[in-house]
Each structure stands twice: as structure tokens, then as C-alpha cells.
Amino acid sequence: MNPVAEIKQLTKIYGNLRGIHDVNMTVQQGDIYGFFGPNGAGKTTVMKIMVGLSKAQQGEVKLFGYNVATHYEQAMAKVGVLIETAEAYTYMSGRRNLELAARFYPGVGKQRVDEVLETVDLTPFQHEKVAGYSLGMKQRLGLAAAMLSKPELLILDEPTNGLDIEGMVHIREIIMRLAREERITFLISSHLIHEMELMCSRMGIIHQGRLVREGLVSELVNGSATLEEAYLREIKEVRGLAAHA
Ligand SMILES: Nc1ncnc2c1ncn2[C@@H]1O[C@H](COP(=O)(O)OP(=O)(O)OP(=O)(O)O)[C@@H](O)[C@H]1O
Numbered sequence: 001m002n003p004v005a006e007i008k009q010l011t012k013i014y015g016n017l018r019g020i021h022d023v024n025m026t027v028q029q030g031d032i033y034g035f036f037g038p039n040g041a042g043k044t045t046v047m048k049i050m051v052g053l054s055k056a057q058q059g060e061v062k063l064f065g066y067n068v069a070t071h072y073e074q075a076m077a078k079v080g081v082l083i084e085t086a087e088a089y090t091y092m093s094g095r096r097n098l099e100l101a102a103r104f105y106p107g108v109g110k111q112r113v114d115e116v117l118e119t120v121d122l123t124p125f126q127h128e129k130v131a132g133y134s135l136g137m138k139q140r141l142g143l144a145a146a147m148l149s150k151p152e153l154l155i156l157d158e159p160t161n162g163l164d165i166e167g168m169v170h171i172r173e174i175i176m177r178l179a180r181e182e183r184i185t186f187l188i189s190s191h192l193i194h195e196m197e198l199m200c201s202r203m204g205i206i207h208q209g210r211l212v213r214e215g216l217v218s219e220l221v222n223g224s225a226t227l228e229e230a231y232l233r234e235i236k237e238v239r240g241l242a243a244h245a
Helices: 043-050 072-076 094-102 110-119 135-147 165-181 193-199 217-221 227-244
Strands: 003-013 019-028 032-036 058-063 079-082 153-157 185-190 202-207 210-216
Touching: 003 043, 019 032, 019 043, 019 058, 019 185, 019 202, 032 043, 032 165, 032 193, 043 058, 043 153, 043 185, 058 072, 079 135, 094 110, 094 135, 110 135, 135 153, 135 165, 165 185, 165 193, 185 193, 193 227, 202 217, 202 227, 210 217, 210 227, 217 227
Parallel strands: 019 210, 032 185, 032 202, 079 153, 153 185
Antiparallel strands: 003 019, 003 058, 202 210
């Protein structure tokens, strides 16, 4: 298996001493990799560094073998990104937003816009203004925009955050379909453990800026009744170690 994303010893400490410490993670081709942790654990910080929106103080990120800090264009050539809530021009239609976004990518035209609208089930609503879209539809539009360049890796920060159950199920179904049918690799952050369990093949667990476990979801469950139970046990151990340090 080829590593699609390799993160080594990534550290970034903010002025308030929060941040991430020595994070090591590997996303393999074909993974739906769940990046799981509570609010404030450091998921967005890692993802922003991964895609060049923020700089690390130490460590490195390689995407498809290219260092993001030194070979940004090559590293990002096959990567689509949806970080934090998708921003769109609300006074324009969903389709118009995608057409504008498509201008950033050479060779991406109206046909690709049609395709991504279809992928995220927005074709019937493509001419409606985004102002009238539900949050789930806005997130699907963000996913469509992230897919315009036909990425092989999609990095999605909390794509189901704030959605109702139907909205969550819809996004999850799209992700699983893309992984299966188009062989897209995913790195998805979430603080919702059931989401991770239902969708992901491998997982990394981040707690207070440190990656405390990484492995197959089945390995992480390891004897516990549920992933939630396994996670709580893991965190209890980490807290115990910290208390004795
Ligand atoms: N620009 C910043 N300046 C100072 N502290 C920050 C900054 N960005 C993040 N932090 C802090 O760093 C820690 C990690 O934040 P981050 O947003 O990466 O976590 P997260 O796991 O994505 O959480 P959430 O699910 O709430 O988005 C938090 O304690 C946060 O308050």
C-alpha cells in the first residue's frame, strides 16, 4: 500500500500554549481515514498545515510523496479540500458557485460541474440560490467544489458538523460511494465517534494535541463492545499516564 499522506513529528504551539505536539500519521491509498478527537483536540490545526493554510513549527507533511512546505503545487495536485463550513456566494446559484470555482482549475469546465453536481445529488437544485439551501446542501456543494479537480485524496474537516441525521447519512453515503466506485482516499475529521465507526476503515485518535492511537477501526475496538467504549478506555489510560508523569 502506498502512503498518500505522511505526517511526521508535526508540532505547532499557539501563543496560548495550545496546539499540536509531535503528531505522526499515515493515510494509505484507499483508506477512509477517520481523524477523531473532541473539540479543541487539534484536528483543524493538523489539516490546515497539511494543505498549506498554516505553517508548522516542526515536522513535515508529504502528500503523494511531495513535501507540502517545499513542493506545494505537486503535493496538492491530486488533493481536494473542505475545511470548516463550506463558504459559497449565497446570492448565486449552486451551479454558478461551482462554475466560478472551476475557473481556478485549467481544463475543468461545465461538463465537470455537471458531474460533481450529480455526485452530490444537487442536480435538481443547481439553479436555486445557495441562500435557500439547507446546511446539508451547502456542505454537499462544498464537497462538489472540492471534487472539481478530480482529486485522489479528499481532506474533509468535520463534513457532517451541525447536520441533522438525514443530512449526515446523505454525506456519509456519498463518501462511501466515492471511496468504493472512484477509489478516492479520504481523510475525515470528526468529533462524532459513531460517524467514524460507521464510515471509516482506519482511524487516528487525537487528544489534547497528541495522537494517542492509530490503526484499523477493528483493531482499536479490540475487545470492547463499541468503539466509544474503546475510546473512553484509551483516554482514561492517557489521563492516568499524564497524572503519573
Ligand atoms: N489561531 C489560534 N490561536 C490560538 N489558539 C488556537 C488557534 N487555533 C486553534 N487554537 C487552539 O488550539 C487547539 C486546537 O484547535 P483545533 O481547532 O485544531 O482543534 P479541533 O480538534 O479542530 O477542534 P474543533 O472540533 O473545535 O474545531 C484548541 O485548544 C484551540 O483553542
